Amino acid sequence: MIVSLFYKCKTYRRKFWFAAISILLIVLSTSPVHADDLIMVRSTQAFPEAMTNLQHTIINRGYQLIRVQRVDIGLTASGFKTDKYRLVFFGDKYMVEELPNKYPELIPYLPLKIVIYAEEDQTLILGMNPVNLEKYYPDNPELARAFNQWKKDLESILHEAQKDED
């Protein structure tokens, strides 16, 4: 529909304006929902399946799985009903090698990580929204792009991991 209207615009000038304003409209109408500080999902899968699923989705998103860390091996000893509590680190060369050499003060936040833990027979999965860091680097399009890309990836990793695999 839009495309056919575009072709109906006879002059280049009209085509230009039409395109420009359509783009503006599209941008306006899809403005972001809202910046959650933490991004958190519940998977109805039990921990082991959810964990496997999460690792697959990280890799499918083009990241390397760096390490899985137990937060505390002694959790159950101290009254917790579960010791299924892990940190999953993931990243790529850009995140862990290129950017840190340029912005060393980002290093403590990298590589990105996801917390995954059991809540009875289900699993909670969450991460920090990297866009939280954007306001500390005003006028830095390179970092803004990186933070927003990471946020998008994190969201799709979590939402993908939330789905039951067949």
Add this chain to the structure above:
Amino acid sequence: MKSTMFDLVKNCFILTICLLCFGSRFALATYPEPDGKKLYDLHCSACHGENGRGGVGVPLALPDFLNTASDQYLQKTIRLGRPGRIMPAFTSLRNEQISAIVQFIHTWSDTTPTQYPETPVQGDRHKGAQLYSKHCAACHGNNGEGGHGTGVTYSRPRDLPIIAPALRNAGFLAAASDQMIKATLIKGRKNTPMPSFLKQGLVEKDINDLVSYIRSFEKTVQQGRDKPVEQQAKPTLVYESSYSFEETVENLKGAAIGANFRIIREQYFNEGLAEPGKEDKQKKIVYFCNFNTLNQALAIDSRVGLFLPCRITVVKHKGKVLVMSINPKLLSNFFNNSELDRLCQQMYETYLAILEETTL
């Protein structure tokens, strides 16, 4: 010249018309009838459970809750959240979306949503205060600040199966009408620790006094939450060391142990990404932990493992040796949990002390 101007104006006009038509089409296309279940799954189920059984949040699928909660209460609770008590304010959901979520929540119960008259409850708040100390403070806190932790204690070790919500809370007070609070005290909530106070032997007048007392919290409650961290605070704590890289790493471990931590792991920053043997030897992470603090933190808020165990990184950058950590004060902003603020402040001081000791 003239004709160009004319063209331009004409084009703009035509385009405006096109846009107006399209604008509304877009509006329709991007705002379909909201799907309450989908929205609930996306925004609420992580904390309240996919079927409203609770988790980090309190249970919602309770008959006694659903037949005392008005739609207005649910809508306002979603919109305003509970400042400092984890439940976020959903400021960017549209009213139709919030209504759809409320509709969906109602599918868990066959009762019709209650509506309350606006009439305030008249009572003696001083008497209410006494009754409160006697009957409520043990669970809801001496000052109505809520129990320690929140929600259901699935995995966390705590005193009650469900933690009593905060009552001295701007979100709660703005959402709950006097009549709804009264109904809650009269009925209680079966299958939760919250009893019916008529059955506990209080009479209606006592309950009115209690409601007046709870309403009086409004005078002292913080609207919204003080953001604990000034916006200009840096996200990273950075100290420069005058020692060599290796010496600095050793100092750091000594300082962490001196501050009562156990070193649990030491690794190169890009270990696991770089080929083994080819890691960047100028960037090293030291992880350390104090199990007491860790368990305390997890019992308050199970999400906090995201920033644990403690970690400090030593980096050689442009000839300088830098020692750095995240700024734990910043974390307060992410969790909306005032109980955690104290812990974050503590962690902040600990990190500073270790960084200082390392570079001294």
